[in-house]
Amino acid sequence: MTLPYNFSPGPAMLPPEVIAQIRADLPEWHWHGVGQGASIMEVSHRSKAFEALIAEAEAGLRELLVIPANYKVIFMQGGAWGQFAAVPMNLLRADETAHYLVSGGWSKSASIEAAKFGRVEVVASSEASGYTRAPAKNEWISTYGTNTHLSPDSMGVSASSYTYICSNETVYGNEIHTLPTGLASPLVVDASSHFLSRPMDVSACGLIYAGAQKNIGPAGVTIVIVRDDLLDRAPKNIPSVFHYKHMAANGSLFNTPPVFSIYATALTLKWIKAQGGLAEMERRAIARSSQLYDAIDSSKLFKAPVAIEDRSRMNIVFDTGNPDTDAAFVKFCDVRGLMSLKGHRVRGGMRASIYNAMPQAGVEALVAAMREFEASR
Ligand SMILES: Cc1ncc(COP(=O)(O)O)c(C=O)c1O
Structure with missing residues (x-):
């Protein structure tokens, strides 16, 4: 079974190895x-x-x-x-x-x-x-x-x-x-x-x-x-x-x-x-967030509003400036197995939460969806 990539802000994605261990321990710890x-x-x-x-x-x-x-x-x-x-x-x-x-x-x-x-x-x-x-x-x-x-x-x-x-x-x-x-x-x-x-x-x-x-x-x-x-x-x-x-x-x-x-x-x-401790978690967080911010910054449709020096590596907030287009993009992602990208209810837009358990492949899939969506407009 292939699960979607889960961009939920929390409760959020856990490492598959942790889920597998929990499953093994469920009948008897x-x-x-x-x-x-x-x-x-x-x-x-x-x-x-x-x-x-x-x-x-x-x-x-x-x-x-x-x-x-x-x-x-x-x-x-x-x-x-x-x-x-x-x-x-x-x-x-x-x-x-x-x-x-x-x-x-x-x-x-x-x-x-x-x-x-x-x-x-x-x-x-x-x-x-x-x-x-x-x-x-x-x-x-x-x-x-x-x-x-x-x-x-x-x-x-x-x-x-x-x-x-x-x-x-x-x-x-x-x-x-x-x-x-x-x-x-x-x-x-x-x-x-x-x-x-x-x-x-x-x-x-x-x-x-x-x-x-x-x-x-x-x-x-x-x-x-x-x-x-x-x-x-x-x-x-x-x-x-x-x-x-x-x-x-x-x-x-x-x-x-x-x-x-x-x-x-x-x-x-x-x-x-x-996995290599916190230095490795940081290296991965920088790699994931840079890839996503680069894709947003080089797009004509998507914008990241947060000042570059204060941008979160974990919660990447972005939008198109049009709530209908945002909603269409969230739906577009959903059917492609990229879930929970809707921004918080007080802010709207999109938010990709990319915590430790999110693989680079999840970000790559999101970036590909952004490009495809933009090209289709
Ligand atoms: C930074 C931060 N502080 C506090 C909270 C509130 O957490 P809780 O719902 O566990 O009380 C959240 C929830 O998302 C959060 O992200």
């Missing part, structure tokens, strides 16, 4: 060759095998991302939206401000959610551009006092709890390729839609989180990587399942975790390592 008497969906999260699996998943992630020893890895539930709330619940103190960089709908939503818990300031936003770029560092203006960058000596009336960015805005297709440094407060990064598509300097961040359902596994688990010294900021009265220190102290097994999602994520981590 084998942990390092030892049958567990039940499928992975039926084993206890307190079983020795699952405890070993979650430990192995954490070790695999630590190795891939070179996570320093003073960071905890937590497997949580509630998705990235859960983290929109968990971050301020844990880190935002009553007498402080959380600073948000808004480069798309997800960071905007995160800032609005955080404002339910405390004082929030948007340091810069590229909304006026239609999020066709991420705000440049020199636009990060504090509304307090002098117009200076958000650096330690330029802070306003209240101290900063953290500075928040979304490093890849899935809907609008912009990516922050270089993490900001020299900030007044720990950097918090929503890396959901490009997590493990490139090496990342964990030590430059206070906290990184990512929902699994794009690059690393099925929906259900959210990975949080948090620096030790931030764990003590949380007040006592926040829900246990969102309390980083509590969850970390319990090895992510305080309550029933999303067993299947963690299992599948563990398989994907092994797959990434076997």
Whole structure:
């Protein structure tokens, strides 16, 4: 059976090798060759095998991302939206401000959610551009006092709890390729839609989180990587399942975790390592995205609106400028086995999500369809 190429933004395509392993394990899960008497969906999260699996998943992630020893890895539930709330619940103190960089709908939503818990300031936003770029560092203006960058000596009336960015805005297709440094407060990064598509300097961040359902596994688990010294900021009265220190102290097994999602994520981590790790994921991401952007830029029909330096390698947003032509192209692709290319409902147009599991051949097929469609008009 030949499946279509799946350009879905998430839940998204998983490597065929991972799907094959899941299929093999479905009747009975084998942990390092030892049958567990039940499928992975039926084993206890307190079983020795699952405890070993979650430990192995954490070790695999630590190795891939070179996570320093003073960071905890937590497997949580509630998705990235859960983290929109968990971050301020844990880190935002009553007498402080959380600073948000808004480069798309997800960071905007995160800032609005955080404002339910405390004082929030948007340091810069590229909304006026239609999020066709991420705000440049020199636009990060504090509304307090002098117009200076958000650096330690330029802070306003209240101290900063953290500075928040979304490093890849899935809907609008912009990516922050270089993490900001020299900030007044720990950097918090929503890396959901490009997590493990490139090496990342964990030590430059206070906290990184990512929902699994794009690059690393099925929906259900959210990975949080948090620096030790931030764990003590949380007040006592926040829900246990969102309390980083509590969850970390319990090895992510305080309550029933999303067993299947963690299992599948563990398989994907092994797959990434076997493929050559994050350097290889990055090489492939550059190859895929360059081919697609080159095809768009050399076309007379299709346009990519995002500024070249901020273009996402994962979510390639493009359109023709005419909603009817966009719809016709999406349909044209659909019948050719190129699925889920419709842009997000708030933006329209097209979006090709080309995460780690997308082979170059998928992009080649899409480029061929673009040329054929354009020639037919
Ligand atoms: C960058 C980013 N952040 C947050 C979210 C929200 O994720 P969830 O639906 O898992 O809460 C998404 C969803 O696509 C996303 O792409």
